[in-house]
Every structure is written in C-alpha cells, then in structure tokens.
Amino acid sequence: MSLSNGRPYLAIPGPSVMPEEVLRAMHRSSPNIYEGELVELTRSLVPDLKAVARTEGQVAIYISNGHGAWEAALANVVAPGETVLVPSTGRFGHGWADMAVGLGAEVEMIDFGRATPVDPDRVEAALRADTQGRIKAVLATHVDTSSSVRNDIAAIRKAIDAAGHPALLMSDNIASLACDRFEMDAWGVDVMVAASQKGLMVPPGLSFVFFNDKAAEVRKAMPRVSRYWDWAPRGNPEFYYQHFGGTAPTHHLYGLRVALDMIKDEGLENVWARHERLARAIWAACDVWGQGNGALALNIADPAHRSHAVTAARLGLPWGKHLRHWTEHSAGVTLGIGLGMSEPDDPKGEGFFRFGHMGHVNAHMVLGLIGVVEAGLDAIGAPHTKGGVTAAAEIIAGAPVTRLLAPAAEA
C-alpha cells in the first residue's frame, strides 16, 4: 500500500506549483499573433512586470529559461575580453559566471562558500583594487537556490558606491522575484534577471531582463550585441514581433497575465508577507527536529540571511536520500535534491535536501509538507525530536516570531 495517490505536490524550488487559474488560461486555442487580443494583452504585462520588480526601468521578455536570461543580460552589456566581478554564494553565482566565460568575458570570482552570504566589504575591496577600471559589472545573486542564502543586494550597491566604481550592479532574482522583498530602483540595481517558473507561477519558458537607463546607455556603447539577445527592440518594440524576436510565446502570455493579476489582487506586500510566514513555519519545524540528537540542521544558520522561497537542510547520509524517496513514493510529496552540496564522504550531496516554498503555496500545503516530512523522519528512522508540526502550526496561527528565533528559550 502507498499513501501517495491523490494530488502530487512538487515541493522543489522550481518549477513551482501552478495555480489552476493559470493552467485554465493557457488551455485554449491559439490567438492571432499579428493583431488584436494578444497584442493588447502583451502590452498590459509590461507595467505589471515592472511593478513586481519595483522599477521604472524597461523589461525585455525572452522565450527561455533562467539560463537564457543570464546570457541575455550579459550579451547586452559585457563584450568579449571585458571583466565581471562575481561575489558568489552556493552554486548559482558560478553558473552565471560560467555563462560570462562562454561569452568571452574575464571573471573575477569571490567565493563565499555555501552557507554564508556575500560580505559587501570584500566586494568594495575588490572594486577599490580595480584601479584600471576593468570591472564592467558586478553579478550578484539575490537568493541562491542551492544554499537558500538571501544576499543583501542594497548593501552590495552601497559597496560599489563607497568604492566610487562605475560598474553596473546586476542581480539574479530568478528564485526570489515575488517571494522575497526586492526593490530594484530603491536598491540601485541596474539589471535584474527573472524567469517564469518560480515566484511567477507560470510554466518554465519565459524569462525577463529588467534594465534601467544607465544599463541602456552601456548597451548603446557596445560594439555589437547579438540580434536575438538584444534587449533594445524587445524593451521598446516598433513592431509586435520584436517583443519576442519572432513568434510570441502565446500560451505562456495568457498564463502570465493571470499570474500577475493574482499577485496584484493579493498585493505584493502581502505576497512577501505570506512567503515569510510560511518560511518561518518550515524553519520552526526544522529547529525542533534538530533538537537533542536530531540529525537535521538548516544550511543557513542566521534567519536574517535565509530566503523565504527555498530552504536547504542537511540531514546527513543515508537519511537525506531516504527521506526524499519516502516522501515521494509513500506520501506524494517531492522534495528538492541537495544541489552543489557534495562533501568528501557524500560526493553527490545526498545528505541534503530542499523545501521549495515559492509562489502558489498556502498554509495547508506547507503544513501538509511539514507533516509528511515529520512522518518520513519517523518512518525511515532518522534521529529527530518530535513536535515540528506543532511548532509550525503555532507560527501559522500567528505565534510571535521570537518563538521561532529562540525555540530553546521557550522550553
């Protein structure tokens, strides 16, 4: 017997759970791609995307996943032979840096490891040391999806300004957009990349590059930009096909329209607050499971540096692997794998797992997720302290945040 029949729950950090409303909007025949409804709908997306990014800048939409957005952003502002500075946490900074290498750029990497955020002072020092002004852009990751660290993007802008350096600040918000608070203009971000399949609740296949006037000027001074990635016609199209450099991603656009309506109806501040509360419920459960001789530990120790979209945890071998197997096959919940977490005695990082809690998630889903994990810890015999579900339910019920931050002090 298995208890997994019923609605499956993909609780990984992207693709995220898609709302029925989004799926229904996509379930339709193709529209005319030259005039009428689709053209109007596309036009309506632009201000709403900019509102989610908190920017007055422009947005270019691509038919691609997040890797495409990485390449698109770089292709517009970094020429072969130019240098980018990459303060990297976890895996994803390395991924973006690798795209830069592929475009012929030089990469200066500061690796902060997989459990700590970017230290802005070291970014400032690296920029001060760049007396030749070689560094064209700083590539930062807002939320690193492998480690679940959340970096302080505004502090990185302050570091760039303190060094008096003209480099562009580019931010990867693929995991965090519409989950963790982000203010593109107020935080001084010049270029921001995002994708459809995480906080935006649409299937993988659309990506977004937001850019301000400063970045647009840098683009204009480029010797050349690849036609397909060029953000200028996409951001400001003379003809409809230029929005997408060809045929529009028709059905994704219908889905995105509904997803942006849902975010607008809830209110972006409320969306962020929901993600924060649900994340705290997961952390509270993990804190309890890890008490005593419990094997579970959150990857990011300081709650102030944790993402509200994804949570990485270490359970050790063989438990991490067994837990994921049990929740999927016995309970219908798929947890995320450990990514970039290999250790000498765990080369595949299978002692780690991740909770994805981005986008269309609510209290009953997260409590179900936590209940299944607690049952799973019991079923596989992993050392843990019981009571995670109760602790999470208290957070959901509105318990003061301090209870979560200091569970030991409660006892």
Ligand SMILES: *Cc1c(COP(=O)(O)O)cnc(C)c1O
């Ligand atoms: C998911 C993700 C990516 C990669 O996106 P793909 O759609 O898989 O190409 C890049 N950066 C971050 C922070 C992500 O979460």
